[in-house]
Amino acid sequence: MTIKITSENFQKEVMESPIPVILDFWAEWCRPCQMLGPIIEDISNELAGKVKVGKVNVDEEGLLANQYRISSIPTVMAFKQGKPTAQVIGLLRKEDLLKRLGL
Amino acid sequence: MYDVLVVGGGPAGISAAVYLQRFKLKVIVIAKDYGALGQTTHIENYYGFEAPITGKQLVESGFAQARRLGVEVNVGEEVLAINGSEPFIVKTNIKEYHAKVVLLATGMSRPSLRVKGFTTLQGKGISFCGICDGFLYRNKRIGLVGSGDFMLEELDVLKNFSKNITIFTHGEPLKVDVKEFAVITEPIIELLGPETLTGLKTSNHQYELDALFIAAGTPSASDFAMRMGAFVNPKNEIEVSPTFSTNIPGLYAAGDCTGGLLQISKAVRDGAEASLAINKYLKTKTS
Numbered sequence: 001m002t003i004k005i006t007s008e009n010f011q012k013e014v015m016e017s018p019i020p021v022i023l024d025f026w027a028e029w030c031r032p033c034q035m036l037g038p039i040i041e042d043i044s045n046e047l048a049g050k051v052k053v054g055k056v057n058v059d060e061e062g063l064l065a066n067q068y069r070i071s072s073i074p075t076v077m078a079f080k081q082g083k084p085t086a087q088v089i090g091l092l093r094k095e096d097l098l099k100r101l102g103l
Numbered sequence: 104m105y106d107v108l109v110v111g112g113g114p115a116g117i118s119a120a121v122y123l124q125r126f127k128l129k130v131i132v133i134a135k136d137y138g139a140l141g142q143t144t145h146i147e148n149y150y151g152f153e154a155p156i157t158g159k160q161l162v163e164s165g166f167a168q169a170r171r172l173g174v175e176v177n178v179g180e181e182v183l184a185i186n187g188s189e190p191f192i193v194k195t196n197i198k199e200y201h202a203k204v205v206l207l208a209t210g211m212s213r214p215s216l217r218v219k220g221f222t223t224l225q226g227k228g229i230s231f232c233g234i235c236d237g238f239l240y241r242n243k244r245i246g247l248v249g250s251g252d253f254m255l256e257e258l259d260v261l262k263n264f265s266k267n268i269t270i271f272t273h274g275e276p277l278k279v280d281v282k283e284f285a286v287i288t289e290p291i292i293e294l295l296g297p298e299t300l301t302g303l304k305t306s307n308h309q310y311e312l313d314a315l316f317i318a319a320g321t322p323s324a325s326d327f328a329m330r331m332g333a334f335v336n337p338k339n340e341i342e343v344s345p346t347f348s349t350n351i352p353g354l355y356a357a358g359d360c361t362g363g364l365l366q367i368s369k370a371v372r373d374g375a376e377a378s379l380a381i382n383k384y385l386k387t388k389t390s
């Protein structure tokens with residue numbers, strides 16, 4: 001299961017998370033994002049308990065998107081102890097994505 | 104409605120079309136020009152030709168062969184966008200087509216801008232896809248690189264997001280009519296960063312920008328694939344299964360645009376193999 005991340009729950013769910021977090025920055029109108037959706041869902045199930053997986057809708061959460069300088073979507077970021085550790089742009093296969101996220 | 108629309112009239116596209124026609128499918132090939140083979144005058148490693156042949160000869164006899172078998176082959180027409188799915192709506196510089204299957208056989212794509220800063224700023228303000236990223240630059244300063252129909256197509260998308268767009272033809276003459284927007288024809292010399300794109304330098308001036316979209320030349324298979332949500336690898340090759348299907352139902356790719364051995368023999372083989380899979384796909388869809 002993925003969690004919807006907003007500027008309200010960002011601090012708690014991402015910054016204070018005891019386990020690593022993956023964030024998928026996406027939007028409704030972006031076709032590559034739609035293709036990435038099921039892959040992200042898959043990862044969240046596969047790594048349940050080990051990694052938290054969140055989705056940030058860039059239309060609704062412009063502030064978060066700006067803060068992390070998201071300039072192309074889909075962008076997937078990994079966080080450890082609240083710090084960004086990797087950023088991957090574009091649609092990738094699950095294995096490639098996990099490898100480039102360092103997971 | 105076509106059963107199959109093939110983008111590209113090189114060895115991969117024509118070979119596929121010839122087989123598809125034999126399966127009694129309604130096929131059209133759209134080819135902008137002579138592709139990679141237009142650049143060579145000396146082929147002597149392809150099966151069955153005793154004396155060297157020119158690329159042009161080989162391509163022309165491919166067109167003629169397909170036409171003799173009943174394939175529609177439109178040479179000189181350029182595919183600009185592929186929208187929808189099952190059926191796909193294929194937009195060219197001339198008209199729109201509907202097709203149940205699209206086969207991408209556009210050959211190798213070239214890196215579109217060889218200037219300082221291009222590689223390091225990709226995804227940091229440089230984008231290849233207006234429909235994917237335009238929204239992120241609402242009312243921001245957008246640069247658009249290109250000089251032909253592909254640029255115009257991207258402009259159409261981007262102007263929904265911002266009125267502040269400057270077109271850079273990067274030394275090319277402007278081939279289409281552009282109103283409302285500034286057009287700079289000087290070559291681009293450097294893209295400015297370092298963290299994210301802040302602007303660019305031409306031979307005479309410096310321009311401040313928040314984003315630069317690239318739509319130079321003709322769209323290639325990877326441009327289409329990216330917009331449609333198909334997997335493209337870092338070398339800009341389309342990722343296909345052993346039967347040349349992509350992750351999008353009904354979208355196939357063959358030949359140089361899928362990587363591997365960049366030779367005629369491999370492109371011909373890809374086209375043949377893809378045609379078998381496409382035929383099977385269309386059969387299972389109608390039964």
Ligand SMILES: Cc1cc2nc3c(=O)[nH]c(=O)nc-3n(C[C@H](O)[C@H](O)[C@H](O)COP(=O)(O)OP(=O)(O)OC[C@H]3O[C@@H](n4cnc5c(N)ncnc54)[C@H](O)[C@@H]3O)c2cc1C
Nearest residue numbers: 111112113114115135136138139182210358359365366367
């Ligand atoms: C200089 C040179 C020499 C070579 N010599 C040899 C050789 O001796 N032997 C050998 O086996 N191979 C050789 N090759 C490689 C060979 O040309 C390619 O492997 C082969 O042509 C690939 O076939 P293809 O059908 O995938 O792509 P291409 O032959 O490149 O065909 C691509 C087709 O797509 C069309 N197209 C692209 N974009 C669009 C669009 N948006 N809309 C409409 N149409 C579009 C093009 O006009 C063209 O018809 C050579 C290549 C070069 C560049």
